[in-house]
Amino acid sequence: MLSSKQEIFNSIELISIFFILLIAIIIVTAVLYHNRKKVHRVDLANFQNILLKTQFEVQEQTMQTIGADLHDNIGQLLSLTSLTLNSIELANTANAGQKIETVIDLTVRSIKEMRLLGKLLQGDQLIVSGLPEAIRYQINWIEKSGKHQVEYNQAEELPAASNADKDLIIFRVLQEILNNIIKHAAASQITIDLGYAGGSLKLLVTDNGIGFDSTNLTSQSMGMGLENIRKRTKIIKGEADIQSTPGNGTEVTIIVPYP
């Protein structure tokens, strides 16, 4: 009788201790949950920060392109138009007619270039029409200088984008790669391959430039550009691989979960 009473009280003690342990587990779980929430919040803040920076850089890049094009292209066309008009001699009708035809041609070309510039001013709206479209637009502007020939290959079926922010970051990474090629590579041929497999988007950019030792960067600006590429890719849970040797061009591979 005494031992059964003791057993009852011992059981109650054990059950109470079990409940307290259960509560300890709940409290530890809550602490871990809040810590993870904080880490996630920091990651989100970093992402927003980089996204804002990316948007600003895309706009800045657009403005630089517009400025260069206004000076190099439209400015030249309008100067030529003005010179041609000034050189018209009304007495020489045959010659004047030819020159007026030339002026009309120059004016039409200027208007065409201005319209293209207008579209470019809608800079980040390129992303709204899709990443492939934005890439094609960027390629057009590079080829206009005549210094680089760009070959673009795109997978037949790309999934529809559901995250414009991710597209913007991928586009900015591509711009960074192309800027590096234009500034440092002295390349004549650039190949851009946009593929999709196994839930990941693969962007491969190769050039036939002078290359560099990717393990030992000499130029600080080139190093920072490549570091930016890696950082931006990491923020969208992707990987960036940069392979280059002096004299053998450069190959940059970006793999990102998509969409």
Next chain:
Amino acid sequence: MFSPFYLFYFGLLIFAATLAYIAYKKGDKKSIAMVVLLILTLLFEVLALILNGRYVFLYDLFIPTEYMLFCLYYWKSQPVIKTKRWAMLSVACFFVFSIAVAFMVFQSQALYMGLVTWNIDLEGFLLFIVFTHLLFNIDDEISLPIYKIPEFWVSVGVLIFYGGVFTILGLYPILLHVDPATAAKKYGFFLNPLNVILYVCIISGSICFLQNRKFLIQ
């Protein structure tokens, strides 16, 4: 008149109430619930000791008041309106239940011991749900570790106390029939330290608020 433990216990209650009042005056509006709760607890505990176990059904009036004040604290800490409404609805239901129980207890003294403890168990079960929800939904927007937020300590104290006394209170009427002396001893063995833990946690919460306020002002 009072044992050393009870003197320490009442001192702890007074200290906790004082700190909660200071926190209230310094801007922590929800601490008013703690101030009122702690003062009422002190009064009831003193009354219970003086009455020496008679008129235990008075606990049926104190328990819903205690539950209401804890829910008021939760209500002021929780931003989501839907959960706040559910908490206040549960207060109304629990009040009705407790008044009914108090009436039944008054009618039949044979039932009273069981129903008082089951009332506290039901309160504990409801508070367990409420404060677990608060623990996982603490507003931690400011960059402070979770253990520096007052609501964390109040939640921890409530969960430990009501989780720890759940079994002993639920089975107390049966234990009284089995062995009254051991039952009373075990009751004190569990309740006394858990009470101390609860009020130490409430004190920690008030201290956290006062320290954070200094940090935010700087």
